[in-house]
Amino acid sequence: MMTFQSILFDSNNHHLIDETVEAPVFFNDLNLDQVINAITSGKQDYKLEPFFYDPLHDVETIQYRHEIMQDLENESLMEKIQYFAEKMVIMRRYLALIEKLDFKYHREGWFLEAAGAYSEAVVGLVQGLNHANLRSRGFLALREYMNHYANSDGFTLLLADTKNLQAALSTVKYCVIIKNRTVRVRRYDEEIDYSKEVEKTFEKFKQGAVKDYRARLAIGAGMNHVEAQILDCVARLYPDMFASLDHFCVQHSHFIDEIIRVFDREIQFYVAYLEYITKIKQAGLEFCYPQIATVDKEIYDYEGFDIALATRRISENLPVVCNDFFLKDKERIFVVSGPNQGGKTTFARTFGQLHYLASLGCPVPGKQARLFLGDRIFSHFEKEENIKNLRGKLQDDLIRIYDILERATPNSIIIMNEIFTSTALKDAVFLSKKIIERIIELDLLCVFVTFIDELSSLCEKTVSMVSTVVPENPAVRTYKIVRKSADGLAYAISIAEKYRLTYYQLKGRISP
């Protein structure tokens, strides 16, 4: 029998997340901070960040997560999980609320609601799992666990008690009569709805929608002593019902299962990620489950994109440019050059993001991908220029680069973006060559964005990539990064054709 432990880790490779961990240093450079913020925003209560700050180092666990993600891409299972999560959120909110309440029957009422939300969460999840066509080891183990739990005596009793009590309380109906400072409470006796009568009188004037004058009278977590006194009167009108409620709260004081509690948080890692990429997919972009390379470095990604940039562009209804890359045989290093503002940095970020997201076990931007599971990712992006202290800046940069090269292994990934742009050209060429030679020696995967063309053809490990422009109008960028520059074609058509106003064009345009 499989024993269910965690939806994030397969039980053989289980390890505890370090909850105190901070974002990796390259997050900022690669704009992954924006991505993870967007993914986790709206889910702060789950504290999901540690899950996203902790890359995996074994293919097995990545596979475990891929399977779960794939199961979750089934919409009906996803809906069930969302339903479960919503109910658990509600349950927690009610339980937290009780701490702040003063009146006994008020607290007991909310405790009953919390138990109700929990029961619905569990029943819904079991149903969802049983109806789903599950393939992942994680979900299969969870299903087994949940069925066992749902059939346990403890839970079946909780469920029955909750339902009965809720049904009983919903039948309560009473009248309150307020005159000056005196309040009378008695059972309701079929009195007429006076508001409706007034509405009926004026019905003939109804025209379209009008302002809603209903005051938003604080609904929900609140009960003042007048309402509490009324509730006490109601309890006296229905004595048996309220005695059962007292009993319920004692008997079921600890109703939450620990494994379910943990699952509720951990599954949000997947939910949050999938929700995030759904919006991107709706804009027509693709995601795929990458193959993971651990030994060879033949990697590729077709129609990849910068996930942070894509998010921003989509929110502004702007198109997103995708790019392809591949490395084969001895190729290790992309040397990216070409006109500025042409998408070079974006390409570098994309490369880094893809590898990081792959190491979390997530689907990545692209149609098809094979990515390398490295030991670490390093990035060096030039910091904001500080004119006052160029020498100091160069020194800082070199110290940081040195540090990276010291720690990097052949299994690391390095992203170098436009270094030495404010250095004298001669120095820049010299330093860049030195650094890229070091990188070549390490035989690691690297993207090296530079304005120095000659770096692109140093040896068989480097691949030249160029940002491109529209040939007829070099001011227009395509944001395509290609292995070599391509020529476009200019076209000229008659001015009327341009406005689609020729006889034939018009005949087609005016319908029918």
Next chain:
Amino acid sequence: MKAFLMYKDQDFNLEQRLPPNENALIQDLELNTLFNAMACGDRFMFDVVKKAVLGSIHDLDTIRYRQDILRDCLKNPSIIRDIYAIPITALENKKKQWLGLGIFSSFPSAILNESLKMMEMFVDLLKKLRSIADENSHNFESEGFKTFFAMIIRELNDEYFLEIQNHLKELKFRDGVMISAGLGKGNEGSDYVLRKPKNRKRNWVKEIFSQDHPVYTFSISERDEYGARALSELKDRGINLVANALAQSADHIDNFFKMLRIELAFYIGCINLYEQLAQLGEAISFPLPVASNERRHSFIGLYDVCLALTMKQNIVGNEVNADHKDLVMITGANQGGKSTFLRSIGLAQLMMQCGMFVPAENFVANLCSGLFSHYKRKEDPTMKSGKFDEELSRMSSIVDYITPNSMILFNESFAATNEREGSEIARQITNALLEKRIKVFYVTHMYELAHSFYERNMENAIFLRAERKTGGRRTFKLFEGEPMQTSYGEDVYNTVFRTLPTHSLVSI
């Protein structure tokens, strides 16, 4: 209760989206002159007539429905203005007492109080409307007004006014408030509903003691401010819905008045225009509209109403029979009245299609499913593209919306290039439009264009020419005639330059 004076069975929508070519039509047909004359400085009325005139209707029944109502209005202008004064009074009272904001409070008890006051004010005005209906309904013949008055007399009867008074009294709650409730989440009271005891005659506060049901009672002490507030909040919950119901009813009555104001504003605008034209001695008549798939356009004495209003004088009208024609091509002398004629065509069409009278002694035309205008424009300094580009791009956006049985007015279009190219493009465009059953009025000085259509001897085309009397004096009248090669630009040149003293020529 609905006024239904613009449509037999629907409200006039003041928020309606105007056609995308709204601005072009306003500019090309100088519609603001018409709107201003109708509105007489009233901004609200301006807005209404603008929406009505530009929001053409496309069914003959509605046009006839409005024409009949308008006939009644022209016969009884002072009664119409009396009725119009009622919604205006409502509006002014609201401004005075409620700062024009309406009921604006977040507390149900305050909302209820304000609603009671406003309702009392409205009831007085409704009574006034009823008495106008009682006294004058027999003077009206149109279906629209007959229905309107009948509705007022039927719905606002004495019994009904009594029912309202009773509610207004009851809602002051002299005997206390009775509210029913259930238990919601957390055992919090929910579904508060204001109740009226079943037997109104007895004092129900006492009555409940006599029943078998247990009753539990408590009181809030005099010093318990917080408790008192809690109690009034609870009361607010109880009267929340009824306060809403009354406030919304007040709004509905308010909206009834607003709608009455909107719909009457259109007719008042028509009365205003009628009176001004009558003063100028200009004729008007109710047009005879025919279905949009027919091809009719014949009229006597059709004049440009905007020109008449601007010049404040009687204008020469044109007589044309363009029945069964799809293409009307107008050529001839500059300043010979071509543009004026084209404008009068557009204006009459819009006026007819909103139910108005037209500036003509007699007018028959088919409806069009959309009216479009394409006039040459002055060079726009902010425009990056050239003038010809601009013309074509404007044409292209017209094509985005134009449909068969539409009508388009071209005024010197596509002439921003040389005549050969301009004619060729205009020819292609016109041919395509004609084949798509779009009626084309084309004013042009491009001889090559006009001539090429003339040579084709088309049955569905008519050619009009701006008349030129010998000696260069123009009559501003058009007659049927073959396009001619010159546009008499020389005449205009001479007229202009002769009237200017020579020294001013130097200073220009």
